[in-house]
Amino acid sequence: MSNERTNLSAVIYGAYDLCMELREIPEPQVGEVQINVRATGICGSDIHYYKEGGIGPRRLSRDKPMILGHESAGVITKVGEGVRGLQIGDRVAIEPGRSCGVCARCREGRYNLCPDMKFSASLLQGPNDGTLREWVTFSATLCHKMPESMTFEEGALMEPLAVAVHSVRRTQVNIGDKVVVMGAGPIGLLVAAVARAQGAISITLLDINVSRLNLARTYLAPFPLQTIALTLKPRDSDEENLDWSQRIVAGLEGVGEADHVFECTGAETCVQMAVLLARRGGSVVLIGMGAGKQTLPVDVIGTREVDVKGNFRYANA
Ligand SMILES: [Zn+2]
Ligand SMILES: [Zn+2]
Structure with a gap:
Protein backbone atom coordinates (compact mmCIF):
# COMPACT_ATOMS: atom_id res chain seq x y z
CA MET A 1 0.00 0.00 0.00
CA SER A 2 1.49 3.34 -0.99
CA ASN A 3 2.03 6.23 1.36
CA GLU A 4 0.91 8.74 -1.25
CA ARG A 5 -2.22 10.51 -0.24
CA THR A 6 -4.58 8.75 -2.59
CA ASN A 7 -7.55 6.70 -1.56
CA LEU A 8 -7.51 3.73 -3.88
CA SER A 9 -10.90 2.04 -3.41
CA ALA A 10 -12.50 -1.16 -4.72
CA VAL A 11 -15.88 0.01 -6.04
CA ILE A 12 -18.51 -2.48 -7.16
CA TYR A 13 -21.20 -1.42 -9.68
CA GLY A 14 -22.79 -4.79 -10.39
CA ALA A 15 -21.92 -8.42 -11.07
CA TYR A 16 -18.30 -8.69 -12.27
CA ASP A 17 -18.22 -4.89 -12.53
CA LEU A 18 -15.50 -3.87 -10.09
CA CYS A 19 -13.41 -0.71 -10.57
CA MET A 20 -10.38 0.53 -8.69
CA GLU A 21 -11.02 4.25 -8.21
CA LEU A 22 -9.30 7.13 -6.49
CA ARG A 23 -11.71 8.57 -3.96
CA GLU A 24 -11.48 11.47 -1.52
CA ILE A 25 -9.62 10.80 1.72
CA PRO A 26 -12.24 11.29 4.46
CA GLU A 27 -11.48 13.69 7.31
CA PRO A 28 -12.41 12.62 10.84
CA GLN A 29 -15.46 14.39 12.27
CA VAL A 30 -16.09 14.96 15.98
CA GLY A 31 -15.56 11.67 17.84
CA GLU A 32 -14.02 9.96 14.81
CA VAL A 33 -10.57 8.78 13.81
CA GLN A 34 -9.01 8.42 10.38
CA ILE A 35 -7.44 5.04 9.69
CA ASN A 36 -4.92 3.89 7.11
CA VAL A 37 -6.26 0.42 6.33
CA ARG A 38 -3.52 -2.23 6.29
CA ALA A 39 -5.48 -5.45 5.88
CA THR A 40 -9.00 -6.28 4.72
CA GLY A 41 -10.54 -9.74 4.57
CA ILE A 42 -12.91 -10.70 1.78
CA CYS A 43 -16.24 -11.84 3.21
CA GLY A 44 -18.76 -14.16 1.58
CA SER A 45 -21.03 -11.12 1.21
CA ASP A 46 -18.35 -9.31 -0.84
CA ILE A 47 -18.24 -12.34 -3.12
CA HIS A 48 -22.05 -12.24 -3.47
CA TYR A 49 -21.91 -8.58 -4.49
CA TYR A 50 -19.09 -9.34 -6.93
CA LYS A 51 -20.56 -12.45 -8.53
CA GLU A 52 -24.27 -11.75 -8.30
CA GLY A 53 -24.44 -7.97 -8.08
CA GLY A 54 -26.41 -8.07 -4.84
CA ILE A 55 -27.79 -10.09 -1.97
CA GLY A 56 -31.41 -11.18 -2.07
CA PRO A 57 -33.67 -8.37 -3.26
CA ARG A 58 -31.00 -5.69 -2.78
CA ARG A 59 -29.13 -5.05 -6.01
CA LEU A 60 -26.24 -2.82 -7.00
CA SER A 61 -26.58 -0.58 -10.01
CA ARG A 62 -24.42 1.77 -12.06
CA ASP A 63 -25.88 4.78 -10.25
CA LYS A 64 -25.72 3.03 -6.84
CA PRO A 65 -22.15 1.70 -6.56
CA MET A 66 -20.50 0.74 -3.28
CA ILE A 67 -16.99 0.24 -1.92
CA LEU A 68 -16.58 -3.39 -0.81
CA GLY A 69 -14.99 -4.74 2.40
CA HIS A 70 -15.84 -4.73 6.09
CA GLU A 71 -13.18 -6.89 7.76
CA SER A 72 -10.33 -4.47 8.34
CA ALA A 73 -7.51 -3.39 10.57
CA GLY A 74 -5.16 -0.44 10.25
CA VAL A 75 -3.28 2.43 11.85
CA ILE A 76 -4.82 5.64 13.15
CA THR A 77 -3.53 8.61 11.15
CA LYS A 78 -5.75 11.45 12.44
CA VAL A 79 -7.85 11.94 15.54
CA GLY A 80 -11.01 14.05 15.48
CA GLU A 81 -12.17 16.44 18.16
CA GLY A 82 -13.35 14.87 21.40
CA VAL A 83 -11.72 11.46 20.92
CA ARG A 84 -10.35 9.92 24.09
CA GLY A 85 -8.26 6.80 24.53
CA LEU A 86 -6.96 6.59 20.96
CA GLN A 87 -4.06 8.38 19.33
CA ILE A 88 -2.17 8.64 16.06
CA GLY A 89 -0.15 5.47 15.47
CA ASP A 90 -2.50 3.16 17.37
CA ARG A 91 -3.16 -0.13 15.59
CA VAL A 92 -6.86 -0.94 15.59
CA ALA A 93 -9.33 -3.55 14.42
CA ILE A 94 -12.43 -1.89 12.96
CA GLU A 95 -16.00 -2.72 13.93
CA PRO A 96 -17.65 -1.69 10.67
CA GLY A 97 -21.30 -1.08 11.65
CA ARG A 98 -22.62 2.38 12.45
CA SER A 99 -25.77 2.07 14.57
CA CYS A 100 -27.94 5.05 15.57
CA GLY A 101 -27.12 4.77 19.27
CA VAL A 102 -30.49 6.11 20.44
CA CYS A 103 -33.20 3.61 19.43
CA ALA A 104 -34.58 1.05 21.91
CA ARG A 105 -32.46 -1.80 20.50
CA CYS A 106 -29.30 0.30 20.61
CA ARG A 107 -30.05 1.36 24.16
CA GLU A 108 -30.56 -2.19 25.36
CA GLY A 109 -27.16 -3.08 23.89
CA ARG A 110 -28.45 -5.10 20.94
CA TYR A 111 -27.24 -2.53 18.46
CA ASN A 112 -26.79 -5.15 15.74
CA LEU A 113 -30.60 -5.04 15.51
CA CYS A 114 -30.74 -1.24 15.10
CA PRO A 115 -33.17 -0.53 12.23
CA ASP A 116 -30.94 2.33 11.13
CA MET A 117 -27.70 0.33 11.19
CA LYS A 118 -25.37 1.41 8.41
CA PHE A 119 -23.04 -1.51 7.96
CA SER A 120 -19.98 -1.17 5.75
CA ALA A 121 -20.29 -2.76 2.30
CA SER A 122 -23.99 -3.44 2.75
CA LEU A 123 -26.91 -2.21 0.67
CA LEU A 124 -29.20 -2.42 3.73
CA GLN A 125 -29.92 1.23 4.64
CA GLY A 126 -27.29 1.96 2.02
CA PRO A 127 -25.31 1.64 -0.12
CA ASN A 128 -22.78 2.04 2.69
CA ASP A 129 -19.22 2.30 1.46
CA GLY A 130 -16.92 -0.35 2.90
CA THR A 131 -13.31 -0.57 3.97
CA LEU A 132 -11.59 -2.10 0.93
CA ARG A 133 -9.70 1.16 0.41
CA GLU A 134 -6.68 2.94 1.81
CA TRP A 135 -8.32 5.43 4.16
CA VAL A 136 -11.51 5.32 6.20
CA THR A 137 -13.01 7.22 9.12
CA PHE A 138 -14.95 5.60 11.94
CA SER A 139 -16.27 6.62 15.30
CA ALA A 140 -13.53 6.00 17.87
CA THR A 141 -15.96 3.73 19.73
CA LEU A 142 -15.82 1.32 16.76
CA CYS A 143 -12.03 1.08 16.77
CA HIS A 144 -10.56 -1.59 19.01
CA LYS A 145 -6.89 -1.39 19.93
CA MET A 146 -4.94 -4.47 18.92
CA PRO A 147 -2.27 -6.04 21.11
CA GLU A 148 1.30 -5.64 19.82
CA SER A 149 1.53 -9.36 19.10
CA MET A 150 -1.40 -9.26 16.67
CA THR A 151 -0.78 -8.85 12.94
CA PHE A 152 -3.02 -6.67 10.77
CA GLU A 153 -4.30 -9.81 9.05
CA GLU A 154 -5.31 -11.20 12.43
CA GLY A 155 -6.83 -7.83 13.28
CA ALA A 156 -8.96 -8.03 10.12
CA LEU A 157 -10.16 -11.45 11.29
CA MET A 158 -11.63 -9.94 14.48
CA GLU A 159 -14.77 -9.01 12.52
CA PRO A 160 -15.77 -12.54 11.45
ZN1 LIG B 1 -18.72 -10.46 6.72
ZN1 LIG C 1 -30.33 2.21 16.85
Missing part, protein backbone atom coordinates in the same frame (compact mmCIF):
# COMPACT_ATOMS: atom_id res chain seq x y z
CA LEU A 161 -14.58 -13.78 14.85
CA ALA A 162 -17.10 -11.39 16.42
CA VAL A 163 -19.86 -13.17 14.47
CA ALA A 164 -18.73 -16.47 16.00
CA VAL A 165 -18.46 -15.04 19.52
CA HIS A 166 -21.93 -13.52 19.22
CA SER A 167 -23.50 -16.74 17.95
CA VAL A 168 -21.97 -18.81 20.73
CA ARG A 169 -23.22 -16.26 23.27
CA ARG A 170 -26.71 -16.45 21.77
CA THR A 171 -27.06 -19.93 23.23
CA GLN A 172 -24.72 -20.20 26.24
CA VAL A 173 -22.33 -23.01 25.45
CA ASN A 174 -21.18 -24.49 28.74
CA ILE A 175 -18.28 -26.67 29.81
CA GLY A 176 -18.87 -30.26 28.71
CA ASP A 177 -21.43 -29.42 26.04
CA LYS A 178 -21.83 -31.32 22.82
CA VAL A 179 -21.76 -29.07 19.75
CA VAL A 180 -22.45 -29.61 16.06
CA VAL A 181 -21.46 -27.08 13.39
CA MET A 182 -22.96 -27.25 9.91
CA GLY A 183 -20.53 -25.78 7.37
CA ALA A 184 -16.73 -25.63 7.57
CA GLY A 185 -16.23 -22.24 5.93
CA PRO A 186 -14.48 -19.43 7.82
CA ILE A 187 -17.48 -18.75 10.08
CA GLY A 188 -18.03 -22.45 10.85
CA LEU A 189 -14.36 -22.80 11.70
CA LEU A 190 -14.42 -19.77 14.00
CA VAL A 191 -17.66 -20.93 15.66
CA ALA A 192 -16.02 -24.30 16.38
CA ALA A 193 -12.98 -22.53 17.84
CA VAL A 194 -15.11 -20.27 20.06
CA ALA A 195 -17.30 -23.18 21.20
CA ARG A 196 -14.15 -25.05 22.13
CA ALA A 197 -12.85 -22.02 24.05
CA GLN A 198 -16.19 -21.95 25.90
CA GLY A 199 -15.60 -25.50 27.06
CA ALA A 200 -17.47 -27.68 24.56
CA ILE A 201 -16.13 -31.19 25.00
CA SER A 202 -17.35 -32.65 21.73
CA ILE A 203 -17.52 -30.74 18.45
CA THR A 204 -18.58 -32.23 15.14
CA LEU A 205 -18.18 -30.27 11.94
CA LEU A 206 -20.09 -31.24 8.80
CA ASP A 207 -19.45 -30.05 5.24
CA ILE A 208 -19.53 -31.32 1.68
CA ASN A 209 -15.97 -30.08 1.08
CA VAL A 210 -13.35 -32.56 2.34
CA SER A 211 -10.41 -30.14 2.06
CA ARG A 212 -12.23 -27.67 4.31
CA LEU A 213 -12.77 -30.42 6.87
CA ASN A 214 -9.10 -31.39 6.71
CA LEU A 215 -8.08 -27.78 7.28
CA ALA A 216 -10.51 -27.55 10.20
CA ARG A 217 -8.93 -30.54 11.96
CA THR A 218 -5.46 -28.99 11.62
CA TYR A 219 -6.79 -25.62 12.73
CA LEU A 220 -8.31 -26.97 15.93
CA ALA A 221 -5.58 -29.53 16.72
CA PRO A 222 -4.88 -30.95 19.25
CA PHE A 223 -8.61 -30.73 19.99
CA PRO A 224 -10.15 -33.96 18.66
CA LEU A 225 -12.57 -32.31 16.23
CA GLN A 226 -14.86 -34.84 14.62
CA THR A 227 -15.56 -34.14 10.96
CA ILE A 228 -18.15 -35.63 8.65
CA ALA A 229 -18.17 -35.27 4.87
CA LEU A 230 -21.72 -34.94 3.61
CA THR A 231 -22.74 -35.65 0.04
CA LEU A 232 -24.82 -33.25 -1.99
CA LYS A 233 -28.36 -34.33 -2.65
CA PRO A 234 -28.38 -35.45 -6.31
CA ARG A 235 -30.02 -32.87 -8.57
CA ASP A 236 -32.23 -35.46 -10.23
CA SER A 237 -33.49 -36.84 -6.90
CA ASP A 238 -37.22 -36.38 -6.46
CA GLU A 239 -37.01 -37.14 -2.73
CA GLU A 240 -38.31 -34.22 -0.63
CA ASN A 241 -35.47 -32.28 1.02
CA LEU A 242 -36.82 -33.01 4.49
CA ASP A 243 -37.04 -36.76 3.79
CA TRP A 244 -33.48 -36.68 2.47
CA SER A 245 -32.27 -34.80 5.57
CA GLN A 246 -34.02 -37.24 7.90
CA ARG A 247 -32.46 -40.18 6.07
CA ILE A 248 -28.96 -38.66 6.21
CA VAL A 249 -29.25 -37.83 9.92
CA ALA A 250 -30.51 -41.35 10.69
CA GLY A 251 -27.33 -42.69 9.10
CA LEU A 252 -24.98 -40.53 11.18
CA GLU A 253 -23.70 -42.31 14.23
CA GLY A 254 -22.90 -40.57 17.51
CA VAL A 255 -23.54 -37.07 16.15
CA GLY A 256 -27.10 -36.31 17.20
CA GLU A 257 -28.38 -35.30 20.62
CA ALA A 258 -26.30 -32.13 20.43
CA ASP A 259 -26.75 -29.45 23.07
CA HIS A 260 -26.17 -26.77 20.45
CA VAL A 261 -26.16 -26.84 16.66
CA PHE A 262 -24.72 -23.89 14.74
CA GLU A 263 -25.99 -23.69 11.18
CA CYS A 264 -23.45 -21.80 9.05
CA THR A 265 -24.55 -22.68 5.50
CA GLY A 266 -28.10 -21.43 5.01
CA ALA A 267 -28.83 -24.47 2.80
CA GLU A 268 -32.28 -25.91 3.43
CA THR A 269 -31.13 -29.50 3.98
CA CYS A 270 -28.48 -28.29 6.44
CA VAL A 271 -31.00 -26.21 8.38
CA GLN A 272 -33.25 -29.27 8.54
CA MET A 273 -30.38 -31.48 9.70
CA ALA A 274 -29.44 -28.87 12.30
CA VAL A 275 -32.90 -29.16 13.86
CA LEU A 276 -32.85 -32.96 13.67
CA LEU A 277 -29.41 -33.17 15.31
CA ALA A 278 -30.37 -31.09 18.36
CA ARG A 279 -31.24 -32.92 21.56
CA ARG A 280 -34.53 -32.48 23.38
CA GLY A 281 -34.38 -28.98 24.85
CA GLY A 282 -31.30 -28.21 22.76
CA SER A 283 -30.77 -25.17 20.60
CA VAL A 284 -30.12 -24.32 16.97
CA VAL A 285 -28.51 -21.02 15.99
CA LEU A 286 -29.09 -19.90 12.40
CA ILE A 287 -26.00 -18.06 11.19
CA GLY A 288 -25.87 -18.95 7.49
CA MET A 289 -28.14 -17.01 5.18
CA GLY A 290 -29.87 -18.95 2.45
CA ALA A 291 -33.25 -18.98 0.79
CA GLY A 292 -35.92 -17.05 2.66
CA LYS A 293 -38.49 -19.82 2.27
CA GLN A 294 -37.50 -23.19 3.69
CA THR A 295 -39.33 -26.25 4.99
CA LEU A 296 -38.53 -27.08 8.61
CA PRO A 297 -39.65 -30.01 10.81
CA VAL A 298 -41.74 -27.83 13.11
CA ASP A 299 -43.18 -30.91 14.82
CA VAL A 300 -39.67 -31.74 16.02
CA ILE A 301 -39.04 -28.13 17.07
CA GLY A 302 -42.30 -28.11 19.01
CA THR A 303 -42.33 -31.47 20.72
CA ARG A 304 -38.62 -31.52 21.54
CA GLU A 305 -38.62 -27.88 22.63
CA VAL A 306 -35.72 -27.09 20.35
CA ASP A 307 -34.90 -23.38 20.60
CA VAL A 308 -34.26 -22.08 17.10
CA LYS A 309 -32.49 -18.75 17.36
CA GLY A 310 -31.65 -16.11 14.81
CA ASN A 311 -28.24 -14.54 14.62
CA PHE A 312 -27.37 -11.30 12.89
CA ARG A 313 -23.79 -10.08 12.88
CA TYR A 314 -22.81 -9.20 16.48
CA ALA A 315 -22.96 -6.74 19.34
CA ASN A 316 -20.49 -6.18 22.17
CA ALA A 317 -18.49 -9.15 20.95
